[in-house]
Every structure is written in structure tokens, then in C-alpha cells.
Amino acid sequence: MTIITRPVNSIVTKKENISYAINELSKEFNVTSRALRLYEESGLLAPVREGTKRIYSERDRVRLRLILRGKRLGWLLSEIKEIFDLYDSRSGEKAQLDFFLDKLEERRKILQLQKQDVDLALEELERIAINARAALDSLNGESGQSTEEQR
Numbered sequence: 001m002t003i004i005t006r007p008v009n010s011i012v013t014k015k016e017n018i019s020y021a022i023n024e025l026s027k028e029f030n031v032t033s034r035a036l037r038l039y040e041e042s043g044l045l046a047p048v049r050e051g052t053k054r055i056y057s058e059r060d061r062v063r064l065r066l067i068l069r070g071k072r073l074g075w076l077l078s079e080i081k082e083i084f085d086l087y088d089s090r091s092g093e094k095a096q097l098d099f100f101l102d103k104l105e106e107r108r109k110i111l112q113l114q115k116q117d118v119d120l121a122l123e124e125l126e127r128i129a130i131n132a133r134a135a136l137d138s139l140n141g142e143s144g145q146s147t148e149e150q151r
Helices: 022-027 033-041 059-072 077-088 094-141
Strands: 019-021 048-050 053-057
Touching: 019 022, 019 059, 022 033, 022 053, 033 053, 033 059, 048 059, 053 059, 059 077, 077 094
Parallel strands: none
Antiparallel strands: 019 053, 048 053
16 A cells, blocks of 8 residues: 655545555644544544554544544543444434534533633632722721832
8 A cells, every 4th residue: 555645735636545644644633643543542543554554544534633623522532433433333424413413512511501610710700809909908008008009
């Protein structure tokens, strides 16, 4: 098998014949080769072996893009694998999309709760800062200086 190397942004008409070395995908997606090996061990990528070399297909490249998108959404590798497995199964695209929408809604709810927690924490920090400034102003008032004058 021959590895076809190419610039990342070049146009190719027969993508199914393109293969990538581990360092090409690492650079393109800004991930480590260790991460790619982990995704392989997790059953998410399936490179062909040529001796000790891993040869990744266009399918692996697309899957890597989906893995990284799933990770940005906060999904576990096992959840990403479930989606891939559904796509590969006979249940096909409908089951995959139903599952995907359920996962999106779950993640949306988690993120909304986290956002509420962050908003509350920011409000609390602001209250504490106001109280601390007032206490400092009070102390400075006793000495005749305002907080602004001391800065």
C-alpha cells in the first residue's frame, strides 16, 4: 500500500483512495499520535497496519473530525463509539440520528445547569467584592483616605 501525501487543503476527487500517516492527521487536527492510538484502541478508528506503520483512510479522517467534535460537546469516547456503532449497524441513519438528538438534548441540559451555576458564582463574587470595597472604604474613612486615593 502506498501512502499518498498531500497538502491539507488540496482538492482530490477520489477521497476513498487517499491514506494518511499518523503524523499527517496529528498535525491537521492538532492532536498527539498517542491520542490517535487511544482512539484506535477504543474502536473509534481502524487504521490499516503496514508493519509498524498505521495507515489511516479518509473514513478515519472523517471519524477523527467527529470524535473531536463530540469531545468538544463533552461526550465520552464510549458515547461517540455508540453513535459510530449505530451508523455501522443495520438500524442505520434513523437510529443514529434519534440517539444523536437524545445525546444533544442531554448535553444541552447539563450545560444549561453549569451555566446557571457559573452565573450564580459570578453574582456571589460581585456581592463579596462590593462588601470588601465597602469595608475597605470604611477603614479608609477612619484614616481619612478613600479607596481611590490609596490606589
